[in-house]
Amino acid sequence: MNTLNFTNLIVGWGKGGKTLAKFLAARGESVALIEQSPKMYGGTCINIACIPSKFLITRSERGMDFAKAAESKAEFIAKLNHKNYHLLADEECVTIINGRARFTSNREIEVTAGDDLLRVTGERIFINTGATPIVPDLAGLADNPNVLTSTELLDLKEKPEQLVIMGAGFISLEFASMFAGFGSKVTVLDLRSEFLPREDEDVAQRVRSDLEARGVDFRLGVTFDKVAENELFITENGTKTAVKFDKLLVATGRKASTEGLGLENTDIELNGRGEIVVTDKLETTAENVWAIGDVHGGPQFTYTSLDDFRILQSQLYGDQSRTLADRDVLSTNVFIEPSLAEVGLNEKAAKTAGIPYRLFKMDTSAIVKANLIAQPQGLLKALVNPADDTILGATLYMPEGHEIINLISLAMKTKLPYTMIRDHIFTHPTISEGLNDLFAAGNEVK
Structure with missing residues (x-):
């Protein structure tokens, strides 16, 4: 097995990681960026989250046909993906490694790409693997082609006539608003009986009534029983019933992407939610290993990942004054x-x-x-x-x-x-x- 040695290893192509790679390369330091999927060049935001969703939301608000909007979105995202690849691949000091990363020790990572296996080491390692959707353990939910997470929903080429959404959080509301604008019949189901419980009641009431005026149907305080083909079976007010769907979106939250990283082979600690434990300086419990972005918990936003870069820039080559504690206004x-x-x-x-x-x-x-x-x-x-x-x-x-x-x-x-x-x-x-x-x-x- 070949072994490659670098000054810096970055695992995952998120906003903070790619910005850090560019910065370190400009200093003449060797950087290896490991990304398991070419579809993720540029990170979550560009490829499967903020940018494609907001692209479709704005087209929905303008009354564009969904199929046309989806085609335009795909072309736009492909250009961004390509641009982000060359943003780093064209840097002399940056090496792009495609494959699945797995730690074998605090300093060493094995990268698997098909039948190929590569060992890489780094003086400094930055984990930037992001987060993935949480899919509940519900009978019939797995392996149903019409059950989607936000990632698959953004790749649809045809509008679902009946879209059912599990969960009534912010991601759910964005998709509900979007597809209602495209003309889908949207039903939002949630375990909680209170709509947007953290919001002021007057604000929550306005949001709900405006979405209902656009055709979104909210059914709260339900329990999910099972999924069978194109029906979601629920219990509502003590009565069992079924809700039909063309597509079912599971929008029940996201979790840190740490599974399969081999962190059990390191000194890196996880908290009870599976997130990497870090200090205010983004240091993990392993020496010279840091975590960037969603993988260490906290607000899951592109702009906080970018701020993580600023913290690392300050800690590694600045006055070391910037920390997570500065993120008091967000x-x-x-x-x-x-x-x-x-x-x-x-x-x-x-x-x-x-x-x-x-x-x-x-x-x-x-x-x-x-x-x-x-x-x-x-x-x-x-x-x-x-x-x-x-x-x-x-x-x-x-x-x-x-x-x-x-x-x-x-x-x-x-x-x-x-x-x-x-x-x-x-x-x-x-x-x-x-x-x-x-x-x-x-x-x-x-």
């Missing part, structure tokens, strides 16, 4: 119509924690631009610290909320008082100028 977005964007505390969380706050609240319909683009539905909420006027958090359920939330998060990170946004001069007519009105005295809820 925005999230759900790309439904309109989008649901959040940062910091919502009202429910603040009440639970006993944190005092001033509440500002406004309907999206008060924003001129929202009416101009015929998207007046939605709600804006913001919490302000009564002690120093800084912003504790915001929920923006409105068009372009996924863009505007970044203004709020920047203000929170820099500890600006809310009055800076209230009195800032925004261009007109824009969605962002709605923040002037949100923080006006007349919208404070006493």
Whole structure:
């Protein structure tokens, strides 16, 4: 068996890993990037998550035919995949190794590609294998060609007439909104009886009613019994019934991709959820081994994976000041119509924690631009610290909320008082100028 030695080994082609590979190669260091599937050049976001899903969501909102949108999406993703491959493969110091990686020790990895076996070692190793969908252990679910995860659903070439979704989380809602826009009959089933339980009740009610107005049917508090051919058998209000589907999407969460990595042959520890345990510097419990992105738990976003790169850059070649502890302000977005964007505390969380706050609240319909683009539905909420006027958090359920939330998060990170946004001069007519009105005295809820 051949053995190749590198300064850096990166296992998995995610956002943080590929950015790190490019950075290290620019310093003249040898880098080997191990990726088991050519379809994943560029990582999860580009190939099977953020980019293809948002591509289809935007085409859905524009009324494009699904088959045409799917074809255009495939062409677009293929170009990104190709570009990302050459982004690293064309680097003199980077070696791309295709195959399945398995640790045999803290320093050594075996890579299997068909019948070929290669041994590689690294002075530094970075695990960047991401996360995979969780598929419940339910009778009839496995090996059913019409039961899909988000990965397979994004590869469909024809629209399902009846789409049933297991789970009512954020991924589920994005697909529900998308396929409702394409004209599918969408049914969302969830074990929980409360819709979006972590959200403020008024926000959750708006989201649900808007999706229902688009034809999405929600059935909550059900239990899943089994799947047989094109039927999902459930128990609802004590009654057993069956829900027919053309395609069944399993959207019940994601888990760290650590299975089969051979971590039992190392000193690398996992937590109870199967995620790699790391310090605030992304160090694992094995010397000179780090974990990047979804595989170490926490928020599963491309932008947090990129921030992991910044942490490693700071730790390896910077002033070592940047750590996970700096990630105290983190925005999230759900790309439904309109989008649901959040940062910091919502009202429910603040009440639970006993944190005092001033509440500002406004309907999206008060924003001129929202009416101009015929998207007046939605709600804006913001919490302000009564002690120093800084912003504790915001929920923006409105068009372009996924863009505007970044203004709020920047203000929170820099500890600006809310009055800076209230009195800032925004261009007109824009969605962002709605923040002037949100923080006006007349919208404070006493």
